[in-house]
Amino acid sequence: MTGQPAPRRTVALIPAAGMGQRLGAGAPKAFVELDGRSLLARSVSAAQASGVIDDVVVIVPEDLVDPVRRQLPAVTVVAGGRERSDSVRAGLAAAGPADRVLVHDAARALTPPQLFVRVVQALEAGAVAVVPGLPVADTLKRVDDAECVVDTPDRAALRAVQTPQGFTAELLRRAHAEGADATDDAGLVEALGVPVQVVPGEHLAFKITTPFDLQLARFLCGPEHPSYHRTSADPRKEPS
Numbered sequence: 001m002t003g004q005p006a007p008r009r010t011v012a013l014i015p016a017a018g019m020g021q022r023l024g025a026g027a028p029k030a031f032v033e034l035d036g037r038s039l040l041a042r043s044v045s046a047a048q049a050s051g052v053i054d055d056v057v058v059i060v061p062e063d064l065v066d067p068v069r070r071q072l073p074a075v076t077v078v079a080g081g082r083e084r085s086d087s088v089r090a091g092l093a094a095a096g097p098a099d100r101v102l103v104h105d106a107a108r109a110l111t112p113p114q115l116f117v118r119v120v121q122a123l124e125a126g127a128v129a130v131v132p133g134l135p136v137a138d139t140l141k142r143v144d145d146a147e148c149v150v151d152t153p154d155r156a157a158l159r160a161v162q163t164p165q166g167f168t169a170e171l172l173r174r175a176h177a178e179g180a181d182a183t184d185d186a187g188l189v190e191a192l193g194v195p196v197q198v199v200p201g202e203h204l205a206f207k208i209t210t211p212f213d214l215q216l217a218r219f220l221c222g223p224e225h226p227s228y229h230r231t232s233a234d235p236r237k238e239p240s
Contacts, residue, residue, distance in 0.1 A: 008099040010120060012047040012164065013091035015059045016040045016106040017080025028061060030106035032214065035221040039109035039208060040068075044075055047104060047164070050116035057094050058106075059087040088185060089176050092169075101172050103185050104164035110217060111164070111205040118199050119166040129189045130166040132201035133159030159198055161186065162205045 016030035016039075030040040037045075040058065047053045055076065060068050062079040069077045078094045080087030088103060095101060100123050102116065115132055122130040136158040142150045165185050167175075171194060172185060179188035186196045208217050 009054050009097065010052060010100040010102065011055045011057060011095040011098040012053045012102045012104055012116070013057050013059065013088060013095065014040065014043050014047070014104050014106050015080060015084055015087040015091065017059055017061050017087045018084065028064070029208070030060070034109060034217055040106045041072065042109040043104060043106045043111065044072055046111050046113050047116055048074070050113035052117050052120040053102070055095070057091045059091045085176060085181070092173055092176065095169070098169040100166060101169045102164040102166045105207055107208045108163055108205045109208060110220060112202050115202050115205055116164055119164050122197055122199050123166050123168070127197040128168045128171050129186060129194055129196040131186045131196055131198055132162045132164070132205065133198040134162070134201040134203065136160055162201045
């Protein structure tokens with residue numbers, strides 16, 4: 001007797017344990033607010049609104065676990081570690097028997113839900129590692145220690161990489177078990193010699209890192225912006 005194959009389970013990890021010193025907010029960056037909602041809450045809503053995520057795991061500083069559980073009762077909340085990779089590993093441990101895992105920066109709080117869909121669709125089509133990326137608009141210069149130009153890379157082959165980054169769960173667990181250090185999860189996968197597919201990114205998925213980024217995000221969420229309207233409490237109605 002044959003049955004239908006079991007549906008594949010997709011979990012989103014949202015590390016939010018860092019302080020974000022460059023933002024200068026004096027508090028963990030993920031808890032800075034845009035129009036009354038934290039960066040973390042907006043990132044969680046985007047994942048949920050996508051319709052392709054079965055569970056969300058949020059990784060926060062240990063002393064904020066209980067408050068965040070009260071604020072976000074529909075997600076799993078665990079304590080993070082000192083480094084981002086420690087937090088991702090803590091999230092993986094809490095993800096359970098996932099088939100696919102997406103890792104998303106809480107600081108990319110305006111990411112449209114359709115970007116989660118795009119990444120998951122690429123995984124469903126057979127990719128084992130997927131990152132969103134945008135073509136680089138500026139001319140880039142490689143410099144030496146003295147800040148002198150060494151060369152000018154061809155920007156046509158360059159992409160500014162964003163999140164969510166998606167992986168088969170088995171691959172991401174292996175990358176974190178065997179990898180040393182990288183600026184993103186895809187870097188750990190690349191170190192294993194595994195190809196990473198790039199899908200089109202979104203300009204709204206920019207990372208809120210500096211005070212200017214925060215000012216831009218507040219403008220985009222504020223009443224002076226043409227597309228402004230307050231969000232519903234229902235995360236499925238989060239605007240893109």
